[in-house]
Amino acid sequence: MADPTVVVDNLHVVYRVYGAGGNKGTAATSLMRLVKRQRRVSIREVHAIRGISFVVNHGDVVGVIGRNGSGKSTLLRAIAGLLPAEQGAVYTSGQAALLGVNAALLDDLTGERNVVLGCLAMGMPPAEVKTRYPQIVDFSGVGSFIDLPMRAYSTGMAQRLRFAIASAKSHEILMIDEALATGDASFRTKSHNRIKELRDEAGTVFLVAHNLGEIEQSCNRVIWMEAGQILRDSDDVTGVIDEYLAATGGEPRHREQARL
Numbered sequence: 458m459a460d461p462t463v464v465v466d467n468l469h470v471v472y473r474v475y476g477a478g479g480n481k482g483t484a485a486t487s488l489m490r491l492v493k494r495q496r497r498v499s500i501r502e503v504h505a506i507r508g509i510s511f512v513v514n515h516g517d518v519v520g521v522i523g524r525n526g527s528g529k530s531t532l533l534r535a536i537a538g539l540l541p542a543e544q545g546a547v548y549t550s551g552q553a554a555l556l557g558v559n560a561a562l563l564d565d566l567t568g569e570r571n572v573v574l575g576c577l578a579m580g581m582p583p584a585e586v587k588t589r590y591p592q593i594v595d596f597s598g599v600g601s602f603i604d605l606p607m608r609a610y611s612t613g614m615a616q617r618l619r620f621a622i623a624s625a626k627s628h629e630i631l632m633i634d635e636a637l638a639t640g641d642a643s644f645r646t647k648s649h650n651r652i653k654e655l656r657d658e659a660g661t662v663f664l665v666a667h668n669l670g671e672i673e674q675s676c677n678r679v680i681w682m683e684a685g686q687i688l689r690d691s692d693d694v695t696g697v698i699d700e701y702l703a704a705t706g707g708e709p710r711h712r713e714q715a716r717l
């Protein structure tokens with residue numbers, strides 16, 4: 458029997474960019490503003506998700522594909538509760554965790570403090586943080602840098618630590634942004650293996666990737682987004698990927714390469 462874990466109901470998400478040059482007005486109105494020393498507050502709205510609805514069940518591994526800017530990351534962020542709905546709603550059966558590269562690390566704190574705070578923020582009990590700590594540091598491979606403030610880390614080191622923290626806990630609803638696969642080759646392999654384990658532990662998984670081979674291999678359902686809307690939502694993953702490749706002019710070998 459179907460066991461829904463995520464319900465997205467007519468979801469709309471709008472970004473508001475302040476000071477982004479909306480309507481500039483006429484030269485006369487600009488002059489009047491200067492004379493009156495008024496500042497023009499211009500707001501530009503980006504309607505990133507435009508009325509999306511779907512239901513995902515326990516056990517589903519959903520691949521989200523689409524061109525750059527089609528709204529994939531925005532959709533995941535909204536499901537994770539990181540972005541408010543302008544209209545509509547998202548219902549989840551538990552906390553949806555976005556295992557992305559965006560987890561905030563505090564630059565002025567040491568790696569060690571960030572690990573502890575990050576784990577606590579994910580809801581890990583303090584005793585578990587203590588036992589998990591050595592594994593997390595070991596996985597990140599940052600070595601003795603763990604005692605230094607994050608400011609002193611290279612971009613790759615910070616990403617590795619961020620991944621090590623985010624992946625230390627299994628999640629009921631797990632969302633993975635492909636941008637995760639960062640760092641050098643050996644760390645990429647390590648992180649891919651860890652993602653596989655997390656996927657097996659999670660009840661429901663969303664996977665955003667331009668890597669179509671990865672989606673084809675691991676997903677039982679695919680959602681194709683275009684300009685903030687769903688173009689296809691199907692369990693014929695291979696069929697939709699073929700259609701997507703034909704529409705975007707991608708080459709089938711991208712899929713083969715991705716399998717390696």
Ligand SMILES: Nc1ncnc2c1ncn2[C@@H]1O[C@H](COP(=O)(O)OP(=O)(O)OP(=O)(O)O)[C@@H](O)[C@H]1O
Nearest residue numbers: 472474503505523524525526527528529530531532
């Ligand atoms: N913080 C933001 N402020 C304003 N607009 C944004 C912001 N983030 C994304 N957008 C816009 O929202 C739309 C959807 O972006 P989103 O990042 O969700 O797309 P995506 O499909 O994940 O793209 P990509 O494949 O490049 O990662 C785009 O038009 C983008 O310019």
